[in-house]
Amino acid sequence: MAICSLSLTESSSISITENAARLLFLHNLDVVNAHLDLIEDGDNGSVTMLRMHVSPVEGTTVSDETFQVLVRELKRCKWLDTATQDLVFDRYPWLGVKRGEIITAIGSFMHPIMAKENSLVYSKAHILETITKERYIEHAAGIADLFLERFNPASELMPDEDFNARCNELKKAIDAEVEDATALALLHKMIEVVAHTLKTNIFMEDRYSLGLRLDPKIMGEDRELPFGIVFAHGRKFNAYHVRFRDISRGGLRLVTPPTSEQMALESAHQYDECYGLAFAQQLKNKDIPGE
Amino acid sequence: MDWPSHNSSRTKIFQASSIQNPLVRVVAPDFLLLGFPNLCCYLCSCHNAEGGSKAVCLIDAVDLGAGAKNFVMRKSVKAFTDTILDLIVDTEETRDRIVDYYGKKEIL
Numbered sequence: 001m002a003i004c005s006l007s008l009t010e011s012s013s014i015s016i017t018e019n020a021a022r023l024l025f026l027h028n029l030d031v032v033n034a035h036l037d038l039i040e041d042g043d044n045g046s047v048t049m050l051r052m053h054v055s056p057v058e059g060t061t062v063s064d065e066t067f068q069v070l071v072r073e074l075k076r077c078k079w080l081d082t083a084t085q086d087l088v089f090d091r092y093p094w095l096g097v098k099r100g101e102i103i104t105a106i107g108s109f110m111h112p113i114m115a116k117e118n119s120l121v122y123s124k125a126h127i128l129e130t131i132t133k134e135r136y137i138e139h140a141a142g143i144a145d146l147f148l149e150r151f152n153p154a155s156e157l158m159p160d161e162d163f164n165a166r167c168n169e170l171k172k173a174i175d176a177e178v179e180d181a182t183a184l185a186l187l188h189k190m191i192e193v194v195a196h197t198l199k200t201n202i203f204m205e206d207r208y209s210l211g212l213r214l215d216p217k218i219m220g221e222d223r224e225l226p227f228g229i230v231f232a233h234g235r236k237f238n239a240y241h242v243r244f245r246d247i248s249r250g251g252l253r254l255v256t257p258p259t260s261e262q263m264a265l266e267s268a269h270q271y272d273e274c275y276g277l278a279f280a281q282q283l284k285n286k287d288i289p290g291e
Numbered sequence: 292m293d294w295p296s297h298n299s300s301r302t303k304i305f306q307a308s309s310i311q312n313p314l315v316r317v318v319a320p321d322f323l324l325l326g327f328p329n330l331c332c333y334l335c336s337c338h339n340a341e342g343g344s345k346a347v348c349l350i351d352a353v354d355l356g357a358g359a360k361n362f363v364m365r366k367s368v369k370a371f372t373d374t375i376l377d378l379i380v381d382t383e384e385t386r387d388r389i390v391d392y393y394g395k396k397e398i399l
Contacts (some may be wrong), residue, residue: 045362079370084396151390165355201377204384206371213378213393228397232374236351237367241375245342245397252371253345254364256352266349274347282343 006050017079022089029054098146105233112271167178209234241276
């Protein structure tokens with residue numbers, strides 16, 4: 001028997017309980033009993049305190065390593081997007097939280113790029129649906145594995161030759177097994193995104209969202225190429241940061257569309273909007289002598 | 292700031308040595324002969340002004356009430372800024388946990 005205690009601020013107590021129970025189930029742990037307290041904290045909102053007695057499902061044992069993974073995932077689940085939660089808790093529990101996050105993040109990142117080719121075929125919902133179809137999820141998981149391997153801090157920097165060989169292996173398998181042209185294009189694009197990622201915080205212990213520092217060439221610009229792009233994918237949001245020089249000054253725009261239709265439209269041109277705003281700021285700043 | 296030392300006969304810029312952060316820059320009279328637009332162009336070309344940047348955060352607050360929407364917006368901004376910091380700051384944890392294929396420090 002083990003005790004699992006969680007204290008979280010400003011979260012829905014229902015979603016905390018649900019997510020904790022789902023994660024425990026995925027790690028072969030049964031909840032024997034649970035106690036939840038909701039403590040008001042003045043202007044700071046409230047603190048949810050959840051205490052659960054858990055025991056391994058009959059006939060199984062749970063290692064210390066599993067508990068360490070569980071602790072990390074319990075912390076992360078508050079910050080997971082609903083698409084990721086759906087993917088890793090309900091549809092493919094074998095996938096794991098990290099791989100699920102990578103797949104939904106790359107899917108969201110690809111939307112503005114692919115929508116330029118065909119906004120109807122490459123709608124955000126359709127992109128996520130396609131790359132997570134039962135027929136293709138193993139390919140998507142393979143790409144996520146490559147991403148994790150490439151950025152694993154426990155190993156050395158992956159040489160370009162090894163990385164290209166891995167990419168070619170994945171591409172060969174995709175070409176051999178995927179017939180659908182849309183899925184084919186999306187899976188190839190996912191590999192391209194991994195290849196253009198220069199840094200990520202995926203292995204940071206207490207991160208709030210998944211961040212990618214990307215080589216701007218991935219956007220396929222026929223205009224002036226930005227200096228750098230950062231993309232963040234988190235609970236209920238996706239964000240781009242575009243800059244035109246190493247040291248740049250700008251601002252942050254928050255977009256909260258009122259309807260799902262508007263949300264889909266905004267998502268398709270989110271990058272272009274960010275690029276346009278950054279470029280306007282670039283023109284403004286270059287006329288101001290530095291201090 | 293360090294002004295470039297252009298001491299040609301046409302361009303002379305002086306800075307009062309007693310003033311640390313001068314509000315007024317004294318421009319040599321012959322520079323004025325070039326006209327004010329030329330002065331501006333000169334200032335632009337001889338300084339590495341900072342570039343332009345912007346961030347756009349698309350938040351899914353569809354069907355949320357005012358309080359919940361505000362809550363989601365705050366959390367999104369918190370998560371986004373924290374993530375950018377993860378990627379640019381140089382700490383023991385980031386050195387240990389972030390594999391860098393860019394290879395240079397980023398100041399942003």
